[in-house]
Amino acid sequence: MPNRDQLVFPDELLLAGAAVRCGLIEALRAGPRPVAEVAQVIEADHRALERLIEALVQLGYLELENSVVALAPEARRMLFEPESEDYTGFAFMHAYSRLGSWLALPEVIRTGKPPRKERSPEKIRYFMDAMREHARPVADAVVDLCLEGLSPPLRLLDLGGGPLNYAVPFARRGVAVTVQDMPEVVALMAPLVPPGLEIKLVGRDFREELAPGPFEVAFLGNITHIYGPDENRDLFSGVAEVLTPGGRIAILDYVRGVSTRAAYMGVNMLVSSASGGVWRADEYTAWLEAAGFGPPRIRSIEERQVLVAHLR
Numbered sequence: 001m002p003n004r005d006q007l008v009f010p011d012e013l014l015l016a017g018a019a020v021r022c023g024l025i026e027a028l029r030a031g032p033r034p035v036a037e038v039a040q041v042i043e044a045d046h047r048a049l050e051r052l053i054e055a056l057v058q059l060g061y062l063e064l065e066n067s068v069v070a071l072a073p074e075a076r077r078m079l080f081e082p083e084s085e086d087y088t089g090f091a092f093m094h095a096y097s098r099l100g101s102w103l104a105l106p107e108v109i110r111t112g113k114p115p116r117k118e119r120s121p122e123k124i125r126y127f128m129d130a131m132r133e134h135a136r137p138v139a140d141a142v143v144d145l146c147l148e149g150l151s152p153p154l155r156l157l158d159l160g161g162g163p164l165n166y167a168v169p170f171a172r173r174g175v176a177v178t179v180q181d182m183p184e185v186v187a188l189m190a191p192l193v194p195p196g197l198e199i200k201l202v203g204r205d206f207r208e209e210l211a212p213g214p215f216e217v218a219f220l221g222n223i224t225h226i227y228g229p230d231e232n233r234d235l236f237s238g239v240a241e242v243l244t245p246g247g248r249i250a251i252l253d254y255v256r257g258v259s260t261r262a263a264y265m266g267v268n269m270l271v272s273s274a275s276g277g278v279w280r281a282d283e284y285t286a287w288l289e290a291a292g293f294g295p296p297r298i299r300s301i302e303e304r305q306v307l308v309a310h311l312r
């Protein structure tokens with residue numbers, strides 16, 4: 001049944017997103033400032049800035065007293081204090097960035113092609129924050145399933161693992177982790193690897209070459225929806241070559257026909273990738289079997305599925 005509560009204008013996202021984009025949030029990071037000074041620093045129209053500030057005060061992001069504006073403590077914790085329970089960083093900015101692609105959906109339906117998107121360092125940072133929030137509720141349970149029945153010493157290849165959300169809990173269980181992601185993601189995330197954990201980062205497109213094995217386990221977290229059947233088939237074959245005999249592949253994604261989020265994700269990939277989508281269990285099974293793996297065992301964690309298969 002249609003949910004009328006969802007058919008609303010995303011005003012908070014638009015206001016908070018605009019506050020980040022126009023530089024207001026960054027201008028207040030160091031502390032309170034007169035509105036007039038902020039307008040000058042971020043080169044804003046004074047009247048327009050006052051309207052935005054008023055709306056953000058109403059929403060609880062800012063405080064305003066005697067024409068001096070400050071981040072509200074709750075907003076500061078959310079944006080800038082990683083040790084706080086309320087911390088999300090700039091994860092919401094990933095949703096804000098996606099609005100443009102989604103508004104192009106009618107055109108995408110016509111052409112079948114996603115709109116052009118630029119991948120600036122800023123957008124990658126937002127994406128990393130969004131991935132952390134996405135993984136947070138399930139990471140430990142996913143890692144448990146991926147390692148079920150295995151014990152260290154283990155070498156694990158984490159493909160597309162640049163946000164480190166799974167690499168860190170794998171490494172905390174004593175696994176030697178090799179993360180392979182795009183060079184720009186690796187450059188951004190390398191300084192954030194917690195000290196003392198065995199995590200090596202490789203900046204290389206996995207469609208060109210995989211980090212040399214051997215690995216007992218390969219983990220593919222939320223990457224099969226970025227690519228189409230041909231790329232996934234090739235990727236699974238490549239993974240088979242870097243695993244030890246009997247090695248394990250563990251795939252985390254929304255399986256079409258199993259997850260109620262899959263249909264939405266399918267459209268999300270339509271507007272944001274050339275060939276991505278969500279794939280059925282029988283499609284995964286066929287690609288895995290073609291690469292030399294046995295049939296996968298599929299288990300659900302919340303709305304996501306973990307598929308585990310072994311080389312025959």
Ligand SMILES: C[S@@+](CC[C@H](N)C(=O)[O-])C[C@H]1O[C@@H](n2cnc3c(N)ncnc32)[C@H](O)[C@@H]1O
Pocket residue numbers: 131132135159160161162163165166180181182185204205206207220221222223226
């Ligand atoms: C949706 S995110 C998933 C991140 C993480 N695995 C997780 O589940 O939270 C996809 C990641 O795969 C990386 N990626 C996508 N295509 C890639 C490729 N061809 N080679 C290397 N990394 C890739 C992206 O840069 C991004 O960090």
